[in-house]
Amino acid sequence: DTEVTQTPKHLVMGMTNKKSLKCEQHMGHRAMYWYKQKAKKPPELMFVYSYEKLSINESVPSRFSPECPNSSLLNLHLHALQPEDSALYLCASSQDPLAGNNEQFFGPGTRLTVL
Amino acid sequence: GENVEQHPSTLSVQEGDSAVIKCTYSDSASNYFPWYKQELGKRPQLIIDIRSNVGEKKDQRIAVTLNKTAKHFSLHITETQPEDSAVYFCAASRGSSNTGKLIFGQGTTLQVKP
Numbered sequence: 001d002t003e004v005t006q007t008p009k010h011l012v013m014g015m016t017n018k019k020s021l022k023c024e025q026h027m028g029h030r031a032m033y034w035y036k037q038k039a040k041k042p043p044e045l046m047f048v049y050s051y052e053k054l055s056i057n058e059s060v061p062s063r064f065s066p067e068c069p070n071s072s073l074l075n076l077h078l079h080a081l082q083p084e085d086s087a088l089y090l091c092a093s094s095q096d097p098l099a100g101n102n103e104q105f106f107g108p109g110t111r112l113t114v115l
Numbered sequence: 116g117e118n119v120e121q122h123p124s125t126l127s128v129q130e131g132d133s134a135v136i137k138c139t140y141s142d143s144a145s146n147y148f149p150w151y152k153q154e155l156g157k158r159p160q161l162i163i164d165i166r167s168n169v170g171e172k173k174d175q176r177i178a179v180t181l182n183k184t185a186k187h188f189s190l191h192i193t194e195t196q197p198e199d200s201a202v203y204f205c206a207a208s209r210g211s212s213n214t215g216k217l218i219f220g221q222g223t224t225l226q227v228k229p
Contacts, residue, residue, distance in 0.1 A: 031215050042204050042219035043159065055214045090158065097215030102147055102208055104217060106158040 002027060004107035006091050012113045015081060021110045023074040023091030031055075031097050032074040033104065034066060035090040043090055043106075049074060050097065081114045088112075117142045119207050121220025129228050134192045136223045138205035141186070145207040148181060148188045149217070154201045163190070195227045 004025045013019050023032065031050045035043035048056035049068040057066075063085075065077040074091055088109045095101035118141040128134050140148075146167035151159035165172045165179045165188065172179050178191040188207075192199055202224050206217040 040202060040222060040224065042222055045216065048214045048216060050213050050215075056216060094215045098213045100147075102215035103149065103161060103164060104215060105161065106151075108158045 004091055004093050004105055006089075006107035006110055008110055009108065010111045010113075012115065013078065013081065014115050015083075017081075018077070018079045020078065021076040021089055021091075021112075023076075023107055024072055025093040025105075025107075026072055027093065027095070027105075028071075029093035029095050029105075030071065031094045031102075032068065033092040033094075034064075034074065034076050035092065035106075036085075037088045037090055037109070043092075047076075078112075081112075083114050086112055086114045117145075117207075117218045119205060119218045119220040121205050121223060123223060124221065125224045125226070127226045127228065128195050130195060130197060132195055134190075134195050134199070134225055134227075136190045136203055136205070136225070138188050138190075138207075138220050139186055140188070140207040140218070142207065142209065142218070143186065144209045145186075145218075147208040148179070149206050149208075150179060150190050151204045151206065152201045153204065159204060192225075195225075197227050197229050200225055200227045 007022045034046040037043045046060045047066040067075040090109045091107040092104045094104045120139045149164035152162045153159045181188045202222045205220040
């Protein structure tokens, strides 16, 4: 398996809902990333997990909560979101940044709409 | 802080012409420079990358050049085709970081007219 997969593809949620986004890769990559992307803008880094430890939190509001259950899985738990959080949420992985193998490969994304 | 500037923001060319997109980075410790292509509604796809120990890399119609002294790198697409139409993002990263964090440029919307 040479791809990053994400579920669901689309998600519509109310501001009081709790939902989770899931990301999976079976390439043995040791770093995984969550990005938020608005239309025609670059991906905006949210979180980085390196060797299953949270390495970067780019001052993301606490209504977004990441989780890395194991080296292949990455979740993003969502609670009490705002309409401005509507965006494409992208997951990415890279083989081993510590060893200089830092090519990042993106999943197809989850299109999130907050009503 | 770390910053990558990308120009132009939009580029329109005739099919068969060449297209050039330029980026400038601020962090002198950067040594990995990928380029991503993103078609409408799709994921960013890595199309080519270059590391600081080389000055140029080519893959069929796509080439990337790097000038470390000037902190510039550029994407060159020759013989453009309508399917090259997309948003292109450059990025820069420190190779020795344990996170592989990418600093992205703002993107260039390329339109190739048939």
